[in-house]
Amino acid sequence: xxxxxxxxxxxxxxxxxxxxxxxxxxxxxxxxxxxxxxxxxxxxxxxxxxxxxxxxxxxxxxxxxxxxxxxxxxxxxxxxxxxxxxxxxxxxxxxxxxxxxxxxxxxxxxxxxxxxxxxxxxxxxxxxxxxxxxxxxxxxxxxxxxxxxxxxxxxxxxxxxxxxxxxxxxxxxxxxxxxxxxxxxxxxxxxxxxxxxxxxxxxxxxxxxxxxxxxxxxxxxxxxxxxxxxxxxxxxxxxxxxxxxxxxxxxxxxxxxxxxxxxxxxxxxxxxxxxxxxxxxxxxxxxxxxxxxxxxxxxxxxxxxxxxxxxxxxxxxxxxxxxxxxxxxxxxxxxxxxxxxxxxxxxxxxxxxxxxxxxxxxxxxxxxxxxxxxxxxxxxxxxxxxxxxxxxxxxxxxxxxxxxxxxxxxxxxxxxxxxxxxxxxxxxxxxxxxxxxxxxxxxxxxxxxxxxxxxx
Amino acid sequence: xxxxxxxxxxxxxxxxxxxxxxxxxxxxxxxxxxxxxxxxxxxxxxxxxxxxxxxxxxxxxxxxxxxxxxxxxxxxxxxxxxxxxxxxxxxxxxxxxxxxxxxxxxxxxxxxxxxxxxxxxxxxxxxxxxxxxxxxxxxxxxxxxxxxxxxxxxxxxxxxxxxxxxxxxxxxxxxxxxxxxxxxxxxxxxxxxxxxxxxxxxxxxxxxxxxxxxxxxxxxxxxxxxxxxxxxxxxxxxxxxxxxxxxxxxxxxxxxxxxxxxxxxxxxxxxxxxxxxxxxxxxxxxxxxxxxxxxxxxxxxxxxxxxxxxxxxxxxxxxxxxxxxxxxxxxxxxxxxxxxxxxxxxxxxxxxxxxxxxxxxxxxxxxxxxxxxxxxxxxxxxxxxxxxxxxxxxxxxxxxxxxxxxxxxxxxxxxxxxxxxxxxxxxxxxxxxxxxxxxxxxxxxxxxxxxxxxxx
Numbered sequence: 001x002x003x004x005x006x007x008x009x010x011x012x013x014x015x016x017x018x019x020x021x022x023x024x025x026x027x028x029x030x031x032x033x034x035x036x037x038x039x040x041x042x043x044x045x046x047x048x049x050x051x052x053x054x055x056x057x058x059x060x061x062x063x064x065x066x067x068x069x070x071x072x073x074x075x076x077x078x079x080x081x082x083x084x085x086x087x088x089x090x091x092x093x094x095x096x097x098x099x100x101x102x103x104x105x106x107x108x109x110x111x112x113x114x115x116x117x118x119x120x121x122x123x124x125x126x127x128x129x130x131x132x133x134x135x136x137x138x139x140x141x142x143x144x145x146x147x148x149x150x151x152x153x154x155x156x157x158x159x160x161x162x163x164x165x166x167x168x169x170x171x172x173x174x175x176x177x178x179x180x181x182x183x184x185x186x187x188x189x190x191x192x193x194x195x196x197x198x199x200x201x202x203x204x205x206x207x208x209x210x211x212x213x214x215x216x217x218x219x220x221x222x223x224x225x226x227x228x229x230x231x232x233x234x235x236x237x238x239x240x241x242x243x244x245x246x247x248x249x250x251x252x253x254x255x256x257x258x259x260x261x262x263x264x265x266x267x268x269x270x271x272x273x274x275x276x277x278x279x280x281x282x283x284x285x286x287x288x289x290x291x292x293x294x295x296x297x298x299x300x301x302x303x304x305x306x307x308x309x310x311x312x313x314x315x316x317x318x319x320x321x322x323x324x325x326x327x328x329x330x331x332x333x334x335x336x337x338x339x340x341x342x343x344x345x346x347x348x349x350x351x352x353x354x355x356x357x358x359x360x361x362x363x364x365x366x367x368x369x370x371x372x373x374x375x376x377x378x379x380x381x382x383x384x385x386x387x388x389x390x391x392x393x394x395x396x397x398x399x400x401x402x403x404x405x406x407x408x409x410x411x412x413x414x415x416x417x418x419x420x421x422x423x424x425x426x427x428x429x430x431x432x433x434x435x436x437x438x439x440x441x442x443x444x445x446x447x448x449x450x451x452x453x454x455x456x
Numbered sequence: 457x458x459x460x461x462x463x464x465x466x467x468x469x470x471x472x473x474x475x476x477x478x479x480x481x482x483x484x485x486x487x488x489x490x491x492x493x494x495x496x497x498x499x500x501x502x503x504x505x506x507x508x509x510x511x512x513x514x515x516x517x518x519x520x521x522x523x524x525x526x527x528x529x530x531x532x533x534x535x536x537x538x539x540x541x542x543x544x545x546x547x548x549x550x551x552x553x554x555x556x557x558x559x560x561x562x563x564x565x566x567x568x569x570x571x572x573x574x575x576x577x578x579x580x581x582x583x584x585x586x587x588x589x590x591x592x593x594x595x596x597x598x599x600x601x602x603x604x605x606x607x608x609x610x611x612x613x614x615x616x617x618x619x620x621x622x623x624x625x626x627x628x629x630x631x632x633x634x635x636x637x638x639x640x641x642x643x644x645x646x647x648x649x650x651x652x653x654x655x656x657x658x659x660x661x662x663x664x665x666x667x668x669x670x671x672x673x674x675x676x677x678x679x680x681x682x683x684x685x686x687x688x689x690x691x692x693x694x695x696x697x698x699x700x701x702x703x704x705x706x707x708x709x710x711x712x713x714x715x716x717x718x719x720x721x722x723x724x725x726x727x728x729x730x731x732x733x734x735x736x737x738x739x740x741x742x743x744x745x746x747x748x749x750x751x752x753x754x755x756x757x758x759x760x761x762x763x764x765x766x767x768x769x770x771x772x773x774x775x776x777x778x779x780x781x782x783x784x785x786x787x788x789x790x791x792x793x794x795x796x797x798x799x800x801x802x803x804x805x806x807x808x809x810x811x812x813x814x815x816x817x818x819x820x821x822x823x824x825x826x827x828x829x830x831x832x833x834x835x836x837x838x839x840x841x842x843x844x845x846x847x848x849x850x851x852x853x854x855x856x857x858x859x860x861x862x863x864x865x866x867x868x869x870x871x872x873x874x875x876x877x878x879x880x881x882x883x884x885x886x887x888x889x890x891x892x893x894x895x896x897x898x899x900x901x902x903x904x905x906x907x908x909x910x911x912x
Binding site: 010013071079152176221379 | 466527564878
């Protein structure tokens, strides 16, 4: 048997958690409700029924602390779960830091990210409700891949609108979605009224998650047996992702260690919420006291430069109004490489938790992220997706601060996916063609003028 | 705790084997020696010294049954090892077979394949010997990626000649090698005499592994502190890969199960030898009796259509002569998508074992392979590299034969890598542009006329 450093904690699949954690009942106050965009009254289950099956709607508004993971979903999860928790010994050594760096790696999944954690139960509940086809948007392509994989497990059709900038930069993602049996359209597309309206204004439109959502929602709303699936933002999505944090708690317990700082990247918030909510539960109960920090791209800083207000989840204004940190539903971020973080808003639940002061937020420019990612790849052997490079950059900042101060902090990072299908972004970085965002971009405030008027 | 089907057996890193297995002393007769190409006398350690450090040369000719894995190598292995053994419940169900299908998955490594298992020790021994730079060839790019990753662990430079056809089809592989700090050239290149000679004949030459080996060997032979590393074929490479089979034996023991049939793809033979040699030891000792079957592409069938003869390992004739199954060192296979299997020869050790009747061989056309791969991806969630699609196709043939006969055979397949960087080949398949090889290709015999004359 081998001695030496321990690099990872793997759990047997018999140790996989069997419940998701709902943080809502543990918060000091509940998050504000979604509003119907016409009446401005709290939206009820019926308002969501054209888009989602009832079991997911009930999870969306649930106040139960724990929700059982169906056995059929557990069975699919075990194709890749539990995911490993790594100790980054080699990165620590390269940095010369006394900090102990851990990362929870979700790149082992079929889509190569955390996204199947919610795709699988979403398709499961839709299949139970007799739905024939699911539509969705995708940014970098991780979510579209995850949903196509999940649809293949339950025999549903899957139709994906991919943000134009990512569609053009990452052709392999489309092939991967098609390999799992899905269909992909470049968004904005000629297939929907909302897509055509965008193309009329700008024929070479790079797209945005907000526009792609409008297109997918528009198609789903037209047929009874077609529903829509969202890969982040909503409560039930973050709920499904909590299996990440529940596993990480079991793994830290095996190490007899607790994190002092947890950093994760935030686009819509599901990766971050999934890892951190179970730790936040422990923190609110006084059992540990980690600093929990969200990291967003400098080009799409909804938490650090947006406002906390009611806004639409999509660009065309088809969704209920949600109170969240937003840059305005009309905001179109630069086509940066972390396509999964190009969303104008932030999960309402996570926004509420941020307002409660339970988490921190920061933003990082993309060349710093890729410098961190290359250092990570050369030491730890994993090429990260562009999204978690933000978390790694923040993690390295923290580790270097520990080097300065001599503190032996325990840092936990969410490494939510690999970058095997994002290598064009590494090519841009390594060749010196990647540029940083303008942190004073005037567009960060322009789109706020168009927020819907709501007396909250 | 979750009940239900068991999908995988993971080992803790403390259970990782600490020795490689050398099959040579257990064989009924030793493999024929390599010959010096000038004298035709058995090549001694000194003949290999311009290319390899002495510790690897001694492993190449070792008759010790077990060789300790250095602790420093074990430490790097633990970044991804032990690798999981999966039971393919969902594929079995889709096939309707009573067979139990297992696959040992090497795609969890930094390069996404089994290649780092030998890249890491090779670089380790070179670093110990004071070598500054390693040169190598790569086909699909898996080996070049593995060597670049390993060089990053020990601070060596890495220069890679990639087979032209793969270089053109798979641009992301080049970026991945560069992300790990390596340099990549398209082969044949203008940088070497052997490359220039090929380009003079055919400016758009698609390249071959044999040509790329000539280029890398030529550059390494010119400097004392530059050596060459080979990703397959040689005894020491297959030795390092036996950690795959040793782990699989431990995992089968935990399941109280033994395989009846083992199938793996063969290019140079290292993936196949790595998985099967420990099982072959058990078979020769009478402790189990699996059928062991090598699967090669119909376009490069060295075992099933080649001859067993002394030939050069490279195209230009720079290497020692090795007795092996070969299509002739001048053979240039079609630019099929499984670039890692486009090698004119076969591991001399594996060729010898085939001649001894200890293993079987077959070939499969590539569209059958990709049909198998898509079915596998949609059921098991992993998109295989083009090389192991051959093993999957053979595995599915076996499983369907079991369906016919009602036999509950236990099938073990080597899933030696993921296809995330090979999605262009899936695009070709899904769009219907992929064609099968001509099984009666006249070139299978043409190049045999140029075999070196040796009285063996």
